[in-house]
Amino acid sequence: MRTIKVTVNGESHQAEVPDHRTLLDFLRQDLELMGTKSGCETGDCGACTVLLNGKAVNSCLVLAAEADGKEVLTVEGLAYPNRELHPLQEAFVEHGAIQCGYCTSGMLLSAKALLDEIPRPTEEEVKEALAGNLCRCTGYYSIIKAVQAAAEKMNR
Amino acid sequence: MVRKLRKFNYSRPGTVAEVVSLLKDYQEKASLLAGGTDLLVFMKLGGKNPKHVIDMKGITVLDHLSWTPADGLRIGCLTTLQSILRHPLIREHFPMLEQAAKALGHPQIRSRATVAGNICTASPSGDCAPSLLALDARVTVASPAGERTIPVREIFAGPFKTILAPTDVVTEIQVPALPPHSAGSYRWQPKITAVDETLVGVAAVVTLSDGGKTIKDVRIGLGSVAPTPMRAPRAEEFLRGKQITDSLFDEAAGIAAGESQPRTRAEYRREITRVLVEQALKEAVDRASRNGGNR
Ligand SMILES: Cc1cc2nc3c(=O)[nH]c(=O)nc-3n(C[C@H](O)[C@H](O)[C@H](O)COP(=O)(O)OP(=O)(O)OC[C@H]3O[C@@H](n4cnc5c(N)ncnc54)[C@H](O)[C@@H]3O)c2cc1C
Numbered sequence: 001m002r003t004i005k006v007t008v009n010g011e012s013h014q015a016e017v018p019d020h021r022t023l024l025d026f027l028r029q030d031l032e033l034m035g036t037k038s039g040c041e042t043g044d045c046g047a048c049t050v051l052l053n054g055k056a057v058n059s060c061l062v063l064a065a066e067a068d069g070k071e072v073l074t075v076e077g078l079a080y081p082n083r084e085l086h087p088l089q090e091a092f093v094e095h096g097a098i099q100c101g102y103c104t105s106g107m108l109l110s111a112k113a114l115l116d117e118i119p120r121p122t123e124e125e126v127k128e129a130l131a132g133n134l135c136r137c138t139g140y141y142s143i144i145k146a147v148q149a150a151a152e153k154m155n156r
Numbered sequence: 157m158v159r160k161l162r163k164f165n166y167s168r169p170g171t172v173a174e175v176v177s178l179l180k181d182y183q184e185k186a187s188l189l190a191g192g193t194d195l196l197v198f199m200k201l202g203g204k205n206p207k208h209v210i211d212m213k214g215i216t217v218l219d220h221l222s223w224t225p226a227d228g229l230r231i232g233c234l235t236t237l238q239s240i241l242r243h244p245l246i247r248e249h250f251p252m253l254e255q256a257a258k259a260l261g262h263p264q265i266r267s268r269a270t271v272a273g274n275i276c277t278a279s280p281s282g283d284c285a286p287s288l289l290a291l292d293a294r295v296t297v298a299s300p301a302g303e304r305t306i307p308v309r310e311i312f313a314g315p316f317k318t319i320l321a322p323t324d325v326v327t328e329i330q331v332p333a334l335p336p337h338s339a340g341s342y343r344w345q346p347k348i349t350a351v352d353e354t355l356v357g358v359a360a361v362v363t364l365s366d367g368g369k370t371i372k373d374v375r376i377g378l379g380s381v382a383p384t385p386m387r388a389p390r391a392e393e394f395l396r397g398k399q400i401t402d403s404l405f406d407e408a409a410g411i412a413a414g415e416s417q418p419r420t421r422a423e424y425r426r427e428i429t430r431v432l433v434e435q436a437l438k439e440a441v442d443r444a445s446r447n448g449g450n451r
Pocket residue numbers: 042043044187188189190191192193194195196197233259260261262265268269270271272273274275276277281282283284324325326327351352353354
């Protein structure tokens with residue numbers, strides 16, 4: 001067991017966790033933030049994507065202990081503090097980029113990492129940024145369109 | 157399948173000396189943790205079960221990348237593939253390494269995965285190995301007996317096996333500066349699966365002479381076509397000193413494909429090897445001919 005201090009969605013948390021706890025399980029089980037999904041558990045599907053110090057990572061392949069002292073953003077923290085949806089979330093709704101929704105939180109966070117780095121991405125850049133997020137309802141094109149629409153809105 | 161981690165003790169030392177001393181105590185009961193994109197997967201799938209996981213990311217000085225004409229490129233063992241991608245020094249001096257970074261995984265993986273971890277895992281299909289072989293790279297290793305330097309071509313012992321001891325820590329990768337009129341290329345063909353693992357990866361480094369008309373020197377690295385990443389010595393020998401003609405690279409590619417030793421999908425892999433060797437040689441020559449070719 002060890003004590004870790006992690007800032008999640010702007011809020012500082014101190015917790016006792018076993019050494020073998022993943023960041024994913026820490027978020028879901030300890031903090032009860034269920035927006036981050038558990039998929040393949042081996043880094044293939046991207047359902048568990050969160051931002052760790054601003055970078056998209058598979059939280060299933062990060063130990064909670066490794067997040068000690070760091071900042072984590074999950075889908076719960078994406079909406080603005082006044083609970084208004086983030087432009088990416090709005091665009092996903094408007095463009096029908098969500099079917100079953102299991103991949104959505106991961107998609108949103110990968111897209112957020114992209115727009116933070118490249119505010120006006122090309123279609124190719126969007127595809128590359130989402131390469132680690134699998135959608136099994138095959139909604140890729142509506143997702144790509146949504147990310148580009150959000151980028152446009154945010155640059156206005 | 158459960159795919160959960162079993163219990164272990166985690167530690168995060170702040171110096172290489174501390175890491176070495178912990179490894180000396182724990183020996184094969186310990187695993188080093190860099191990005192964890194291989195280690196944690198192996199642990200979840202049952203292939204590895206260390207009692208101690210030693211995280212190196214507390215040693216922040218190991219995350220570095222520098223280039224000088226004398227030392228060439230130096231890549232710290234914590235440098236991620238994300239840092240390699242789009243890095244101005246990599247773009248300027250070793251664009252083939254940017255190609256290798258692009259081939260490796262996806263953004264979430266690249267933001268964690270290290271070049272050193274890729275080499276230490278020693279997957280036959282690892283995307284960094286062909287380029288590092290073709291660039292004649294070396295690694296610096298710290299151990300209880302002190303520090304030593306090993307050429308990358310001596311590291312691989314078999315599929316997912318290196319010659320490194322449980323107490324060895326790779327601290328740095330060194331890529332010597334290329335002579336004038338030199339350049340490299342990495343070309344790969346992925347399998348079409350969820351993770352797009354590399355089916356064949358080919359790196360070529362050429363040095364031109366005679367105003368760009370002759371191959372003065374060449375090294376070819378092949379990935380995923382043998383139990384370990386390998387060089388293609390017969391194709392290299394064939395090319396060395398030859399004048400560039402329309403059919404030269406096609407012939408060389410045929411020789412390299414013949415040298416490859418794919419274990420599965422052999423015929424297909426050999427054919428892809430042939431195609432990619434030709435592409436990589438042509439791209440390397442093209443780059444070497446431009447800008448005085450010092451790339
Ligand atoms: C979804 C997914 C996709 C992937 N796609 C690719 C791909 O396309 N191409 C590819 O080549 N790989 C791929 N990989 C494999 C992996 O990401 C790479 O091999 C990566 O570079 C490993 O680096 P790491 O820092 O994560 O290593 P870790 O997992 O931290 O370590 C890997 C191994 O090396 C040892 N080790 C690490 N650093 C050192 C050191 N400095 N000294 C001594 N030993 C050390 C560890 O103990 C461990 O045994 C993929 C992995 C996943 C999960």
